[in-house]
Structures are given as C-alpha cells and as structure tokens.
Amino acid sequence: xxxxxxxxxxxxxxxxxxxxxYNLVFFALLMMAAAVVVGxxxxxxxxxxxxxxxxxxxxxxxxxxxxxxxxxxVSKEMEKRTLYALLAKPVRRWEFLLGKFGGLxxxxxxxxxxxxxxxxxxxxxxxxxxxxxxxxxxxxxYFIWLKLALIVALALLFSCYTTPLLALLFTAGLYIVGxxxxxxxxxxxxxxxxxxxxxxxxxxxxxxxxxxxNVMAMAAHGRAVPGTLILQNTLYAMVYCAIVLAxxxxxxxxxxxx
Amino acid sequence: xxxxxFAIEIENxxxxxxxxxxxxxxxxxxxxxxxxxxxxxxxxxxxPNGAGxxxxxxxxxxxxxPTAGTARILGKPISDVEMHKDIGYLPEQPYFYDxxxxxxxxxxxxxxxxxxxxxxKERVQRMLKKVGLETxxxxxxxxxxxxxLQRVGLAQAILHDPKLVILDEPMxxxxxxxxxxxxxxxxxxxxxxxxxxxxxxxLSDAEMLCDRVGVIVGGKLRGVGAPGQLVDMxxxxxxxxxxxxxxxxxxxxxxxxxMGDRYRLQVAEDELYAAIEQLRDAGARIHSVTQVxxxxxxxxxxxVEADRAQASAVEVSGK
Numbered sequence: 001x002x003x004x005x006x007x008x009x010x011x012x013x014x015x016x017x018x019x020x021x022y023n024l025v026f027f028a029l030l031m032m033a034a035a036v037v038v039g040x041x042x043x044x045x046x047x048x049x050x051x052x053x054x055x056x057x058x059x060x061x062x063x064x065x066x067x068x069x070x071x072x073x074v075s076k077e078m079e080k081r082t083l084y085a086l087l088a089k090p091v092r093r094w095e096f097l098l099g100k101f102g103g104l105x106x107x108x109x110x111x112x113x114x115x116x117x118x119x120x121x122x123x124x125x126x127x128x129x130x131x132x133x134x135x136x137x138x139x140x141x142y143f144i145w146l147k148l149a150l151i152v153a154l155a156l157l158f159s160c161y162t163t164p165l166l167a168l169l170f171t172a173g174l175y176i177v178g179x180x181x182x183x184x185x186x187x188x189x190x191x192x193x194x195x196x197x198x199x200x201x202x203x204x205x206x207x208x209x210x211x212x213x214n215v216m217a218m219a220a221h222g223r224a225v226p227g228t229l230i231l232q233n234t235l236y237a238m239v240y241c242a243i244v245l246a247x248x249x250x251x252x253x254x255x256x257x258x
Numbered sequence: 259x260x261x262x263x264f265a266i267e268i269e270n271x272x273x274x275x276x277x278x279x280x281x282x283x284x285x286x287x288x289x290x291x292x293x294x295x296x297x298x299x300x301x302x303x304x305x306p307n308g309a310g311x312x313x314x315x316x317x318x319x320x321x322x323x324p325t326a327g328t329a330r331i332l333g334k335p336i337s338d339v340e341m342h343k344d345i346g347y348l349p350e351q352p353y354f355y356d357x358x359x360x361x362x363x364x365x366x367x368x369x370x371x372x373x374x375x376x377x378x379k380e381r382v383q384r385m386l387k388k389v390g391l392e393t394x395x396x397x398x399x400x401x402x403x404x405x406x407l408q409r410v411g412l413a414q415a416i417l418h419d420p421k422l423v424i425l426d427e428p429m430x431x432x433x434x435x436x437x438x439x440x441x442x443x444x445x446x447x448x449x450x451x452x453x454x455x456x457x458x459x460x461l462s463d464a465e466m467l468c469d470r471v472g473v474i475v476g477g478k479l480r481g482v483g484a485p486g487q488l489v490d491m492x493x494x495x496x497x498x499x500x501x502x503x504x505x506x507x508x509x510x511x512x513x514x515x516x517m518g519d520r521y522r523l524q525v526a527e528d529e530l531y532a533a534i535e536q537l538r539d540a541g542a543r544i545h546s547v548t549q550v551x552x553x554x555x556x557x558x559x560x561x562v563e564a565d566r567a568q569a570s571a572v573e574v575s576g577k
Contacts, residue, residue, distance in 0.1 A: 006369045017357040088319050088347035089370040256322040
C-alpha cells in the first residue's frame with residue numbers, strides 16, 4: 001500500500017503540473033459567475049437555481065476530468081514507456097494501478113472541494129448567510145465525488161485492455177446507461193419473455209447505478225438527505241470500485257507491454 | 259546471495275507473438291534460450307536489431323511474459339517482484355515523467371527502495387554527479403536531449419546500489435564522451451563486484467568491456483564465451499603496411515590497397531618473408547607487419563549472413 005501511495009502522490013503531482021486542473025477551476029469560477037447572473041433574474045428561486053447550476057458544473061467538469069484523464073492513466077504510461085523503469089522497481093502491477101486510481105481520485109477530491117468552496121461563496125454572496133440546511137449541498141458534492149471515483153475505476157478497467165478511444169467510448173456509454181438503471185429495473189415483466197425479464201433484472205444489478213448518486217434536486221430545495229442513503233452510496237461506491245479495480249488488476253497483471 | 263553462483267539462469271525461454279487475422283498465426287521472437295550469467299561478470303548480449311535482445315531483457319524484467327521456459331535472477335524466479343530490490347534496469351531509449359526534474363524523478367524511484375529522505379537526497383546528488391547531470395538537476399525532463407535522458411536512465415538503474423544491473427543498449431543516443439563515461443561506469447560497477455548484463459550492437463564496446471558475450475541472431479543464441487574464445491583466434495594472414503620511395507615495379511603491388519601515401523597488403527603467413535623481400539627489392543619502406551585475426555565483428559557478421567541466407571531459403575521453399 002505504501003508503494004501505491006507513492007504512485008498516487010506522483011499522479012496527483014502530474015495533474016497539478018499539467019495545469020489542466022487550473023483551467024477547469026477557472027472554468028468553474030466562470031460558471032459560478034453565471035450562476036450569480038441567473039440568480040439575479042430568477043426572482044425568489046435564486047438559491048435553488050445557483051445550487052442546481054453549481055452542482056451541475058461540478059459534476060460535468062469532474063466527469064470530463066475522470067473520463068479523459070482516467071482512460072489515459074495506464075495507456076499513456078504504456079505508450080510513453082514510462083512504465084518500464086517503474087515496473088523494474090519492487091512494485092507490483094496492482095500496486096501501480098491502485099496508485100494511479102488513488103492519484104486521480106485525490107485530484108478529483110481537491111478539484112471538487114475547490115469548486116464546492118466556490119459554490120458556497122456564491123451562495124453566501126446571494127443569501128448573505130449560510131444555514132445548517134445548506135449542508136445538503138455538501139452531501140451532494142460528496143455523492144458527485146463518489147460517482148467520479150466509480151467512473152475513474154471503469155475508465156481504468158477499459159484502458160487496461162483496449163485503446164484509449166474505445167475505453168473513452170465504453171466508459172461514457174456505461175455512464176449514460178448507468179443513469180437509467182432504475183428504468184431498466186422497472187420495465188414491465190409482462191411485455192417480455194421470462195428469460196428476458198430475468199436477464200434485464202440481472203443486468204440492472206450488474207450495471208453501475210449512477211442514479212443513486214444524484215441528489216441535486218434535494219440539494220436545490222434544501223431537503224435533507226437520509227443518513228442511510230449516505231451510508232448506502234458510500235458502501236456501494238467502495239465495493240463497486242473494489243470489484244472493478246480487481247478486474248483491472250487481473251487484466252493488467254498478465255498484459256505484455258509493447 | 260544465490261547459492262547457484264549464477265546471477266541469471268535462463269532455461270528454454272521462448273516468446274511467441276500472435277499475428278494475422280484473429281491472431282491465429284505465431285511468430286517466435288525468442289526460441290528456447292538457454293544461458294547463464296555468472297555472478298560478478300560483465301556479460302554482453304550482442305545481436306542485430308530484432309534479434310531478441312530486448313525481448314530477453316523484457317522477459318527477465320517481467321515486462322512481458324514467456325510463452326515457454328523459465329528464468330531465475332539471483333536465485334529467485336522472475337515473477338518475484340521483491341527480487342527487483344537487487345536489480346537495476348535501464349530500458350532501451352528510456353523515457354521518464356517529463357513534468358519532473360532529474361532530481362525529482364530519481365527521488366521518486368528511490369522511494370520504492372525504502373530509503374530514508376536523507377539517504378535519498380545524498381544518493382540522488384551523488385548519482386547526478388556521476389552521470390554528469392549535476393548542473394541540469396532542476397530542469398524538467400521535457401527539456402532534456404536523448405543523451406541526457408539516457409544518463410538519467412543510467413542513474414536510476416544504479417541509484418539503489420543493486421547487485422545486478424541490466425542495461426538495454428546503454429550506449430544508444432550518447433556522444434563519444436557519453437559512451438566513454440558509460441564504459442567507465444560499467445567498469446566501476448565490475449570493480450565493486452556487481453554483475454552487469456548489457457545488450458548492444460556496438461561490438462567494440464562488447465569486446466572492450468565484457469568477460470563473456472552471448473551472440474543472438476534471429477531469436478536463437480548462436481554462441482557464448484569470452485570475446486577472444488568465441489571467434490577463431492587462428493591467424494588468418496599477415497598485413498604489411500609500406501610506403502614506396504622510388505619507382506614501383508613489384509608484382510605484389512597490384513594486390514596492395516593504396517591508403518594515402520601508404521599501401522596495405524595482406525598475404526598468407528607462409529608467404530610473408532618472400533613478400534617482404536620483393537617489396538624491399540622494389541624500394542619499399544616497410545612500416546609495420548601485423549597478424550590478421552578474426553574479430554568479433556566478423557564472427558557476428560558471418561552469423562547474421564548465415565541467418566539471412568537460411569531465412570531466404572525457407573521463403574523460397576515456401577516453408
């Protein structure tokens with residue numbers, strides 16, 4: 001684990017030095033400025049509009065980082081052959097993968113936290129005060145981060161056995177499908193054969209459920225998120241990430257480098 | 259310390275790559291390699307491009323996996339990653355994280371060897387000095403030349419004081435000064451009792467540095483031994499270097515090669531004295547007489563040509 005930590009810190013350093021994050025934070029600040037403008041013309045619902053827009057911006061920016069950087073985490077190291085010298089050190093391949101995952105998740109945590117801080121500043125600017133009920137926005141930001149961690153794990157898995165472009169398409173496709181898992185689960189069984197109904201149900205549990213992480217509407221209206229949902233989503237993200245990373249490690253540990 | 263006395267033991271190591279539609283065909287890049295590298299020796303692995311040198315080294319380092327066969331390094335199987343604590347490896351045409359400086363990249367790699375911060379700092383400084391990058395230590399690697407990256411690669415390979423150093427084409431991309439420095443480092447490692455295995459196609463380096471060399475051509479090992487033993491040491495002839503001072507009417511002159519003001523003539527050993535007599539009668543001033551022996555290069559070229567001829571024969575017969 002110590003070795004995975006060394007890789008993670010270097011991955012974080014890479015993200016910081018590549019300055020992609022700086023641009024995205026700047027972009028986030030622009031979004032917050034737009035939220036202020038929208039808030040001023042939305043009489044009476046300024047706060048909910050700002051929270052919705054702010055959380056959407058955090059989610060979209062996080063998605064872009066997690067997908068685009070996520071699919072390159074391993075493939076870039078293989079293509080540039082920076083991995084050769086590293087794997088000649090006493091580092092196991094799964095430790096390297098875990099480190100790359102941890103590094104990007106850490107980057108996303110810092111980035112998401114910075115954007116959340118920006119959102120709270122805008123909320124403070126509009127309302128002139130913050131209330132205890134605003135903590136639901138923090139929960140929504142936490143759920144976005146969990147969702148992003150799951151996306152990074154999926155991007156990492158796909159990038160271990162296919163090209164970056166295909167990995168990007170698979171990850172994005174799975175994310176979109178994962179937004180409609182509940183609908184898939186609720187399909188009326190009567191219109192399908194029993195085998196198809198069973199398959200659909202099985203598939204709905206296998207696919208990542210990104211819908212559970214979306215509490216933006218609750219946050220926009222200041223409604224509290226149940227503690228059980230926080231616990232459930234945390235456990236779900238941890239277990240799902242662990243399974244996906246184990247799959248990635250299984251593929252990567254037998255991969256012949258070029 | 260391994261009980262076997264071998265730093266590297268390779269048994270029947272084979273690597274095949276699938277190709278063609280559905281990857282149903284296979285091409286062997288390495289075929290049944292059997293070889294040992296003894297503790298404390300400098301071993302040169304020589305062969306033309308595509309011979310299987312890098313494939314062998316990548317198999318040893320666990321970067322690719324064998325189709326068949328086994329190998330042990332310092333008495334441990336190559337799948338044992340912990341054994342990498344005692345190995346230093348320089349990849350061919352190395353590339354490192356270009357957003358880091360030379361000092362940072364060395365410190366990063368040193369962290370995997372459980373060294374303290376103070377020890378890491380001291381070693382990084384020492385290594386940068388050793389490879390001549392002391393003044394460029396704070397420059398990001400994206401601004402480094404190929405030769406400078408090669409030096410960083412060498413520094414990270416020996417930073418942790420390994421027992422075995424494996425270098426894949428260490429002279430590649432280096433100017434004559436850099437090559438000389440790498441040669442000095444290899445000799446210094448030998449003096450320190452380390453085992454060094456390096457691949458190269460620069461035969462003079464192998465002849466100069468190696469206790470033993472292994473020659474690989476077409477994925478097959480064609481010979482292992484001391485450079486002098488490997489080639490036929492029997493004298494192939496005598497070379498006379500001379501200068502003409504007056505009129506030249508010696509019959510031997512037609513067989514000589516003119517090189518500036520001088521001539522070079524190769525004759526059989528038993529014809530030497532007669533040739534000298536003829537040249538002296540023709541008024542030639544003889545500068546030197548030397549034995550002509552087969553070189554490692556000739557041995558190597560004979561193997562390569564034989565391999566090419568065999569490959570052509572197989573192609574013609576459609577096998």
